[in-house]
Amino acid sequence: MSTIPAADTVTVALLGNPNTGKSTLFSALVGVAQRIGNYPGVTVEYCLGRMVAGGRSLTVIDLPGTYSLAPRSPDEVVSVDVLMGRRPGVPVPDVIACIVDATNLERNLYLVSQALELNRPLVLVLNKIDLAMQAGWEIDVGRLSERLGVAVVTTEAHRKVGLDDLRRALLVAATARLPAAANPFPPAFRDEVAALKAAWDARTGGAAPRYLVERALLDASCPLPDAPEWGGSRHAWDEIQAARQRLAAAGCEIPGVETDSRYAWVDELVRDVVRQPVAETFTITDRIDAVVTHPVAGLLVFAVLMLVVFQSIFTWAQPIQAAIEAGVTAVGGGVTRIIPAGVLQSLLADGVVAGVGAVVTFVPQIAMLFLFIAILEDCGYMARAAYLMDGLMARIGLSGKSFIPLLSSFACAVPGIMATRVIDNRRDRLLTILVAPLMSCSARLPVYTLMISAFIPSEAYLGGWLGLQSVTIVSLYLLGIVAAILVARLLRKTLLRGTPPPFIMELPEYRCPSWRIVLRRVVEQSWSFIHGAGTLILAVTVIIWAAAYFPRAEHLEQSVRAEYAGELAALEQAWTELRRLPADLSGEVSRREQELAAREAELERTIANHVAGAAMEQSVLGRLGKLIAPLVRPLGWDWKIGCAVIASFPAREVVIGAMGVIYNLGAGEDEASTSLKAELAQQTWPESDRPVFTIPVALSIMVFFALCAQCAATLVIIYKETGSRWWPVFTFAYMTCLAYLGGLVTYQAGTSC
Numbered sequence: 001m002s003t004i005p006a007a008d009t010v011t012v013a014l015l016g017n018p019n020t021g022k023s024t025l026f027s028a029l030v031g032v033a034q035r036i037g038n039y040p041g042v043t044v045e046y047c048l049g050r051m052v053a054g055g056r057s058l059t060v061i062d063l064p065g066t067y068s069l070a071p072r073s074p075d076e077v078v079s080v081d082v083l084m085g086r087r088p089g090v091p092v093p094d095v096i097a098c099i100v101d102a103t104n105l106e107r108n109l110y111l112v113s114q115a116l117e118l119n120r121p122l123v124l125v126l127n128k129i130d131l132a133m134q135a136g137w138e139i140d141v142g143r144l145s146e147r148l149g150v151a152v153v154t155t156e157a158h159r160k161v162g163l164d165d166l167r168r169a170l171l172v173a174a175t176a177r178l179p180a181a182a183n184p185f186p187p188a189f190r191d192e193v194a195a196l197k198a199a200w201d202a203r204t205g206g207a208a209p210r211y212l213v214e215r216a217l218l219d220a221s222c223p224l225p226d227a228p229e230w231g232g233s234r235h236a237w238d239e240i241q242a243a244r245q246r247l248a249a250a251g252c253e254i255p256g257v258e259t260d261s262r263y264a265w266v267d268e269l270v271r272d273v274v275r276q277p278v279a280e281t282f283t284i285t286d287r288i289d290a291v292v293t294h295p296v297a298g299l300l301v302f303a304v305l306m307l308v309v310f311q312s313i314f315t316w317a318q319p320i321q322a323a324i325e326a327g328v329t330a331v332g333g334g335v336t337r338i339i340p341a342g343v344l345q346s347l348l349a350d351g352v353v354a355g356v357g358a359v360v361t362f363v364p365q366i367a368m369l370f371l372f373i374a375i376l377e378d379c380g381y382m383a384r385a386a387y388l389m390d391g392l393m394a395r396i397g398l399s400g401k402s403f404i405p406l407l408s409s410f411a412c413a414v415p416g417i418m419a420t421r422v423i424d425n426r427r428d429r430l431l432t433i434l435v436a437p438l439m440s441c442s443a444r445l446p447v448y449t450l451m452i453s454a455f456i457p458s459e460a461y462l463g464g465w466l467g468l469q470s471v472t473i474v475s476l477y478l479l480g481i482v483a484a485i486l487v488a489r490l491l492r493k494t495l496l497r498g499t500p501p502p503f504i505m506e507l508p509e510y511r512c513p514s515w516r517i518v519l520r521r522v523v524e525q526s527w528s529f530i531h532g533a534g535t536l537i538l539a540v541t542v543i544i545w546a547a548a549y550f551p552r553a554e555h556l557e558q559s560v561r562a563e564y565a566g567e568l569a570a571l572e573q574a575w576t577e578l579r580r581l582p583a584d585l586s587g588e589v590s591r592r593e594q595e596l597a598a599r600e601a602e603l604e605r606t607i608a609n610h611v612a613g614a615a616m617e618q619s620v621l622g623r624l625g626k627l628i629a630p631l632v633r634p635l636g637w638d639w640k641i642g643c644a645v646i647a648s649f650p651a652r653e654v655v656i657g658a659m660g661v662i663y664n665l666g667a668g669e670d671e672a673s674t675s676l677k678a679e680l681a682q683q684t685w686p687e688s689d690r691p692v693f694t695i696p697v698a699l700s701i702m703v704f705f706a707l708c709a710q711c712a713a714t715l716v717i718i719y720k721e722t723g724s725r726w727w728p729v730f731t732f733a734y735m736t737c738l739a740y741l742g743g744l745v746t747y748q749a750g751t752s753c
Contacts, residue, residue, distance in 0.1 A: 009057045009058070009059055009091075010056060010057070010058045010059070010094050010170065010171065010174045011058070011061065011091040011092065012058055012059070012060045012094070012095045012096075012097055013061045013063055013082060013093035013095070013096050013097065014060060014061065014063060014097050014099060015063050015079065015083070015096055015097070015098050015099070015111070015115055016065060016099035016100060016108070016125075017066070017067055017100070017111055018066070018067070019065070019101070020065070020099045020100060020101045020127055020128075021101070021127040021128055021157040021158065022063075022065060022099045022127075023062055023065075024157040025099060025125070025155065025157035026047065026049060026062040028157050028158075028160045028163055029049070029051050029163060029166075029167075030049030030051045030060050031049075031051075047061070047062040048060070048061055048090075049062070051167070053167035053168070053170070053171055054168070054171050058167070058170065058171075059091055061082060061090065061091075061093065063078065063082060063083075064078055064079055066079050066111070067110075067111065068110070068111065068114065069083070069111065069114040069118075069211075069215075070215060070218070070219050080215075083096065083115075083118055084118070084209060084211075084212070094120075094174045095120070095121045095122070095123060095170050095173045095174050096115055096118065096121070096122045096123070097122075097123050097166070098111065098112050098122055098123070098124050098125065099125045099127050100112065100126060100127065101127060101128050102126040102127060102128050102132035102139060102154070103128055103132045103135060103137065105126070105137075105139065105270065106266055106267075106270055106274070109266045109269060110262050110263065112124060112148075113184060113262045113265055113266065114211075114262075116148075117183065117210070117214070118211055119178060119209075119211070120178070121173040121176060121178060122150045122173065123150060123151045123152075123153060123166070123169045123170055123173050124144070124145070124148060124150055124151070124152045124153070125152075125153050125154075125155055126139065126152060126153065126155070127154075127155050127156070128156065128157075129155065129162075130156045130159070130161075131509065135277060135283075136276075136277025137275070137276060137277060138274070139273065139274050139275075140272070140273045140274075143272065143273050144269075144270075147269055147273070148269070150173070151169040151172065151173060153169050184261040184262050184264065185214075185257065185258075185261045186257070188246075188247060188250045189217075189247060189257060189261075192243040192246065192247060193210060193214050193217060195243070196217060196239055197210055197213045200213065200236065200239075216236070216240060217240055217243060217254070218254060218255050218257075218258050219255065283509070284510065285507075285510050288510055289384065289507065292381065292384050293387060293388065293507075298388050299388060302385055302388050302389075305376075305381075305385075306404070309372045309404070309407070309408070312368045312369075312371075312372060317364040317365045317367075317368045317411075320364040321361050321364050324360055324361050324364070325357065325361060328353060328354070328356070328357030328360070328361075332349040332350075332353045332354065332357075335349040335353060343549070343552070346545070346549055350545050351545035351546070352538070352542065354545070355537065355539075355541030355542055355545075355650075356538060358537055358650060358713065359529075359530060359538060359713075360530075362412065362414050362415070362529065362713060363526050363529065363530065365411055365412045365414070365415050366414065366415040366418065366526055366529050367522050367525075367526045369408050369411070369415040369416075369418075369419060370415065370418075370419070370521060370522050370525040370526070371518065371522050373404065374513070374517070374518040374522060375513050375518055378511070378514060378518060379510060379511060379512065379513050380507075380508045380509060380510045381510075382404075383507050383508060384507065385400070385403070385404065386399070386400035386401045386403075387507070388400065389402075389403040396489055397431065397488045397491075398431060398432060398488055399425065399428040401423045401428070402420070402423060402428060402431075402432040404419060405417065405419040405420045405432055405436060406432065406435070406436055406439060406484070409436040409437065409439035410439045410440060410442075411441060411442055412442060412443070413436050413437045413439065413441050413711065413714045413717075414529070414713050414714055414717050416436045416439070417433050417436050417437075417714065417717045417718060417721055418525060418528075418529065418717060418721065420432045420433050421721075427496050430722065431488055431492065431496050433718055433721060433722065433727070434487070434491060434718075434727065434730075434731055435487050435488050435491075436484075437709055437711065437714050437731065437735060438480045438481075438483050438484040438487065438707065438735070439480050439481070439484065440476055440479075440480045440706055441652075441711075443651055443652045443653045444476075444652055444705050444706060445653075445671075446653045446670065446671040447653065447655060447656065447671075447701070447702060447705045448472075448473050448476060448702055448705075449671040450656055450671040450676070450677070451699075451701055451702050452469045452472050452473060452698075453469070453671070453672075453677065454677040454680060454681065454693070454698070455681075455693060455694070455695055455697075455698035456468060456469050456472050456695065456698065457469075472702075476702055476706045479703065479707070480706055480707070483707055483738065487734070487738075529717075537650070537712055537713050540649070540650055540712040540716070541650045541712070544621075544647065544649055544650050547619060547620040547621045547624075548616055548619050548621040548647060549615070549619060550620060551618065551619065551620070552615065552618075552619075553614075553615070553618055556611060556614055556615060556618070557607075559614075560607055560610045560614055561607060564603065564606075564607055567603060568603070571596065571599060571600055571603060574596055574599075575596060578593065578596065605666070606664075609661075609664045609665055609666040610664045612661050612664075612666065613661055613662055613663065613664040616643070616662055617643075617662070621643055621646055621647055622643055624643070624646055625639045625640065625642045625644075625646060626639045626642075628646075629642060632645075635697075635704070635743045635744055635747050636692075636694070636696055636697040636700050636747040636751070637692075637697065637700070637701070638683075638685065638692050640659075640662045640663070640683075640692075641659075641692075641701065643658070643662060644659045644662055645708075648710045649710055649711075649712055650711075650712045650713075651710075651711055651712070651713070652710045652711055655705070656670060656671055656673075656676070659676065659680070660676055663679045663680070663683070665679060680692075680693045681693060694751075695750065696747045696750025696751050699746045699747070699750055700744075700746045700747035703739070703742040703743050703746045704739045704740070704742065704743035706739075706742070707738045708735055708736055708738075708739035709732045709735035709739075714731075715728040715731065716728070718731055
C-alpha cells in the first residue's frame with residue numbers, strides 16, 4: 001500500500017516515450033511554461049509543477065522522454081533515479097503516470113512493462129486518443145485496464161480533454177493496492193535474478209530492488225554494480241558474468257531476452273484489445289513526407305529552409321544588432337559627457353557599457369535562431385531534417401541532429417551551441433558543442449575583410465568570374481569545416497570514444513505551430529542566455545578592460561604632448577596672430593577661426609590617440625603582448641599584433657579596434673578604415689625597414705582567427721551548457737593550439753614560396 005506524504009501531498013511522475021505529448025500534458029495539468037515541441041527529446045531535465053485536485057495538493061514531475069528505463073544515457077539515469085527515489089531533493093513518486101501515444105500503442109507499451117516492475121502505483125494515460133480514432137483504431141480501454149490491473153485514462157492533452165478523469169485516477173491510485181508487477185521473462189532468467197538479489201542482500205544486509213538487479217544483469221554497460229550498495233564491484237561483476245554464462249547455456253541470450261520477452265508480453269496484452277483499421281489510410285503527413293523525406297526532393301527542401309534560417313541569423317538580425325550597437329554607443333557617449341575623464345569614466349564606458357553591449361548584441365541572433373527552431377520543432381519538420389542529415393553526419397561521427405546547430409554557428413557560435421539542446425545523446429551533444437566554434441562565424445568577417453582588402457591582390461580569373469579575394473574568404477570557411485570534421489573524428493576515437501547509439505527518431509504528425517509556445521520558447525531561450533551567460537561575459541569584458549587600462553602612468557599625457565610641442569606652439573602662435581587682425585576683416589577672421597579650430601581638434605584627436613596607444617603599450621595587456629612576442633614571431637607577428645590578439649578575447653572583431661588603439665588611430669576604426677589599412681602597410685620591423693604586414697602575415701592572421709577560440713561568450717556558453725569548467729578550458733586550449741599551428745604553417749609556407 002502507498003501512503004499519502006506529509007501535508008496531504010501526492011507526488012506524480014510523468015513517464016513516457018518522446019513525442020507522446022507528455023510535456024503538453026504536464027503544462028495542461030499544472031499550468032507552467034514547460035518547453036513543448038512536436039519533436040522527440042525536447043524535455044532534457046525533469047521539471048516540477050504543482051496542482052490541486054480533490055482538495056489535495058499534487059506535485060507533478062515531468063521526466064525526460066525515454067524509450068527505455070535501462071539507465072545508460074543521462075536522461076534515462078535521471079528518470080530511473082527519480083522513479084526509484086534516488087534523486088536528492090526530489091520527492092519519491094507516489095504514482096507513476098505512464099503516458100503512451102494511442103496511435104502507437106504496442107511500441108509504447110514496452111516502456112510500460114518496465115514501469116510496472118518498479119513496484120509503484122501506476123496510471124496508464126492513452127494520449128492523442130482523438131488521432132487514434134481518426135485513423136480508425138479501436139481500443140477496448142476497459143479490457144486493457146483489466147489485463148494490466150491499473151487505471152487507464154484517455155486524454156487529448158493539447159485540447160485539455162480528459163484531465164479531470166486523470167486527476168481523479170491519480171488520487172485513487174495513490175491509496176490503491178499496488179498493481180501486479182509485470183514479469184515477462186522466462187523462468188531461467190527469473191531464477192538468476194532471484195539468486196543475484198539474495199546474494200547481494202546477504203552481503204550488504206540490505207534489500208536490492210529487483211528491477212535494478214534485472215538491469216545489472218541485462219545491461220553490459222550498466223553502472224549499477226559499481227555502486228557501494230552492491231557490496232563491491234568485483235564480487236558483483238563476477239556473479240553477473242557467471243549468471244550470464246548459465247543463461248547462455250540455457251538458450252537465454254543476453255540482452256536479446258529482454259526485447260523478445262517484453263514484446264511477446266505486449267502482443268499477448270493487446271490481443272482482442274486493439275483493432276487496427278481495415279484499410280491503411282494515406283494521411284496528409286504521409287503525402288508531405290513523400291516529398292520532404294525523398295532522397296533528392298527532401299534535400300532540396302531542406303537546403304531552401306536552411307538557407308532561410310541562415311539568412312535570418314546572418315542578415316535579418318543585423319539591423320536590430322546595429323540599432324543595439326548604436327544605442328550602446330550613445331549610452332557610452334553619454335557617460336563620457338557626464339563623468340569627468342578618468343578611471344571611473346573608462347570603467348563605465350569601456351568596461352560596463354561595452355560589456356552589457358557585448359551581451360545584448362547576441363540576443364537578436366539567438367531569438368531569430370530559436371524562433372525558426374521552435375517553428376520547425378512544433379510543426380514536426382525537425383525530425384525529418386535530422387533523418388535526412390543523419391547519413392552524412394554519421395560519417396564524421398556526429399548525428400543528424402547536429403547539422404542545424406553547426407549551420408547556425410556560421411552566424412554565431414553562441415546560439416549554435418544553445419541549439420544543441422535538441423540532441424538527446426550526451427556524447428553527440430558534447431561533440432557538437434566542441435566543434436561548433438570552428439565554424440567561421442560573422443565575428444570573423446571583419447578580420448577577413450580588413451586583411452583581404454588591405455593585402456590580398458584583387459586579381460580575377462576565368463574571365464573575371466573568379467576573384468582571388470573571393471577564393472581566399474571561401475577557403476577560410478572551408479578551413480573551419482575541414483578542421484571541424486577532423487577534430488570530430490579525432491575526439492570520437494579518443495576523449496569521446498564509444499559506439500554511436502542507433503539513430504532512433506520519431507516522425508510525428510505535422511501540425512500547425514502554436515505561436516504561444518513558439519514565442520514562449522524564444523523568450524525563454526533569450527532570457528536564459530542573458531541571465532545565465534550575461535554576467536560572466538560582462539565580468540570577462542571588465543577584466544580585459546582593466547588589463548588594457550592599468551597600470552596608468554601619471555604623466556603619460558604630458559609626455560605625449562611634449563612630443564607635439566612644436567605643433568602646439570605653432571598653433572598657439574597662429575591663434576595669437578589671428579587675434580591681432582583688424583576688426584574690419586571680420587570675414588577673413590571668421591574663415592581662419594574655423595580653419596584653426598579644425599586644426600586644433602585634429603591635433604587634439606591625434607594626441608589623444610597617441611596617449612591611448614602609449615597607455616595600451618604600458619598596460620598589463622601591452623606587457624603581455626611584448627612577453628609573447630618571441631612566441632608569435634614564427635607566425636610573422638610583432639608584439640603589437642600579439643597584443644591586439646590578446647585584447648580580442650572578449651570577441652574576435654575587437655582585434656580591429658585594438659589595432660586602431662595600438663597604432664595610434666583610436667578605437668573607432670573598423671574593417672573599412674582606409675587610415676588603418678594605410679597604417680598597417682607602413683609598419684616595419686624595428687631592426688630593419690622590412691614591412692611587418694605581408695601577404696603571408698595577413699594569411700597567418702586570418703587562419704589563426706579562423707581556428708582560434710577568441711570569444712569569451714562562446715566559452716561561457718560552453719560552460720553553461722556542459723555544466724563543467726573543464727570543457728571550455730579544453731576548447732580554448734585545443735583551438736588555440738590548432739590556430740597557432742595553422743598560422744605557423746601558413747606563414748612559414750608562404751615565406752618559403
